[in-house]
Amino acid sequence: MIRISVYFEGFDGFETNFDRNSCLQDLRVLAGLFVWGAEVEEEMDRRGQTCEDEEVTNRRGQTCNGDRRGGDRRGQTCMDVLKDRRGQTCIFVCFKRDADGIEACFDGEGEGAEDYSAVRLKFSELIDFIGKNPIKNMVKLAFFDLMKQRYEAKTGWGILTGIRPVKIVHDLIDSGVEDTIHIRDYLKKHYRVSDEKIQLAMKVASHEVDILEQDHERMSLYLCIPFCVSRCLYCSFPSNPLKQKGHLVPAYLEAMVGEIVTIGKFLLEHGYVVDCVYIGGGTPTSLNETEFESLLDAVDRHLVKPLSFVAGGLREYTVEAGRPDTITEKKLRDMKRYGVSRVCINPQTMTDATLRRIGRDHDSSAIIEAFKLARGFGFDVINADLIVGLPGETIEDVAHTAEVIRSLKPENITVHTLAVKRASRLNEDRGAYEQGLAASAFEVDQMYETALGTFAEAGYEPYYLYRQKNMVGNLENVGLTLPDHKCLYNIRMMGDRHSIVAIGAGSVSKLASDLDGSVERLANAKGVEDYIGRIDALIEQKIEWLTRLR
Known part of the structure; x- marks a missing residue:
């Protein structure tokens, strides 16, 4: 474990929008690109104690109590690298700002400090920078360049x-x-x-x-069904297992239909036009057949028909049916009847042992059967997701999954890199899977390239991309498509150029301004019980928000 104490010198003497807390958050992410689990903290007082005010020792075994330098600035006796009582390595980094630019250096004059050069960046280099936070960007660049002298960077995305x-x-x-x-x-x-x-x-x-x-004047709708048959190991999305929360489904759907009716009426009265609908979750098809049909009917009557009429109908209508053990012939028939054009069937892996390990209650043959069943109904697009870096998986497993998915010929494929999210069971039970995670992290880049190479050979091209925190290998999630089958909703969601009104627990609406490019967001209650209990207040809040931002 490594802890990095940083000090900002000269930053308070200039008029600037530099946000220390925001910068420290980004430095923590960047530090993790060089050393897994690295901690970053700000040293508030140059003369004060660091490493949680614990006794620290330098490489030569000298004790540095209180003031880690053991004297004044010119009489330093301790190293730029020390260890605290817990055995953590402590590195000290100083950022100095003056009228010309920013300098970063490992702060110390002891053994080894001379091996690393200070990094100096000039403000004149910002002349073509179009970002909102140039000073923070320069601090991150300086930190990145400094750390590269000492460690290998595990990223191709630089400081992003x-x-x-x-x-x-x-x-x-x-x-x-x-x-x-x-x-x-x-x-x-x-x-x-x-x-x-x-x-x-x-x-x-x-x-x-x-x-x-x-089509900036046209809007997309997102509806969240936060239930699933079971909660997969890696999942951090709104997903409540039916065994524990299934009794809440009727009350949830009643509350959600209330929101559908009221928001649909408001949008119609104020001239909004909808050309794209996405029902996600959770797994929407985890609802029973009667519940699922009633949901599609409410969406059709109160949202799709009245709001897409001016647009000549929807350009795209997606339903996530990610779990093959939730797909039935009737649900597919109802989707087709109500105009769904795009269906997501998400294998994640085609290795049965991994499916059991991540909490899936089906095998790979069920995925193939679900694909065949959906193909029979003639949907325009089927999407398939897979995840590289799953615990215990090998490069051979990923290659097998990619080959099987390619043989199924989905129009869209999304290649995800495993992200260890705080809300996932993978993070909660991390100790039990640490060995598998380490192996995946070591090989994940090769797994990722293997999958992309397989799909590129079949004519798939990348059409949308996003990243998440705590991704194994610090890679990205990339959406692939065959020609003329790009997912409209995915591109709009990532692009922040179109407005999306979201309905249901855990969903987030956003309104994009044509005037200045700004985006305003409003989140619904995340928990199912909270959403049900506060539905009237949540609807009123959304109406007020939409009215204010019109």
Whole structure:
């Protein structure tokens, strides 16, 4: 375990929007790219104690009590690398700001400090920077370049820590930069992105741009069914196992239909036009056949028919049917009858041992049968998800999964990299899976490239991309498509150029402004019980929010 104490010198003497707390959060993410589990904290007082005020020792065994330097600034006796009582290595990093720029250095004059050079970045280099936080960006760059002298960076995304790296490419294009060489140079200079990831980001942007530049007056709808047959090991989405929470389904659907009716009426009265609907979760098809049909009927009567009429009908209607053990012939028939055009059937893996390990109550043959059944109803698009880096999986397992999925010929494929999210069982029971996670982390990049290579050979191209915190291998999730089958909702969701009104527990609405590009968000209650109990207040709050932002 490594703890990094950072100190900001000279940052208070300038007028700036520099946010220390926000910057520290990003530095924590960046530190993890170099050393797994690294901690970052701010050293508030140069003369004060660090490492939780514990006694620390340097590499030569000298004790450094209180003031880690054992004297004044010029009489330092302790190292830039120390250990506290728990055996944690402590590294001290100083960021200094002056009128010309920012410097970062490992702070100490002891053995080994001379092996690392200070990093100096000049403000003049910001002349073409179009981001909102140039000073924070420079601090992150300096930290990244400094840490690279000491450790290997486990990322191709440089200092980018957000979930939408492709958005920067679109922002550059909007600012008038269309030359690909200029875009590449910008991503390298200001973010240290690798050539491979730049190529991926630009490829995705080329698929997104036509959708993001059109139909801003049209809206998408998202509806959340936060229930599932069981909770998979890795899942952090709103997903309540039916065995524990199934008794809440009738009350939840009653509350949700109330929101559907009221929000649908408001949108119609105020002239909103909807051309895209996405029902996700959870697993919507975990509802029984009667409940599922009644949901589709309410969506059709109060949202789809009245709100898509001006648009000539929906351009896209997606339902997540991710678990094959929830798919029945009747549910597929009802989806087709109500105009669903895109169905998600998500294997995650085609290795039976892994399916059992992650908590799936079916085998790979059930996935194949679900695909065949759905194909028989003639849906325009079937999407399949897989996850690389699952505990215990090998490169051979991923190669097998990719080959089977390719043989099923889904129009869309989403390749996810395992993310160890706080709300997942994988994080809760992490100790039991640590060995498998370590093996996956070591090989995950190769797994990822194996899957993408298999799909590229079959003609699939990347069309949308996003990242998450705590991803094994610090990679990305990428959506792949066959020609002319891009998912409209996915691109709009990642692009932040279109408004999306969300209904149901755990969902988040967002309204995008054509005037200044800003995005306003409003979250519904996350818990099912809370959503049911507060539904009238939540609906009223959303109506007020929509009215204010019209």
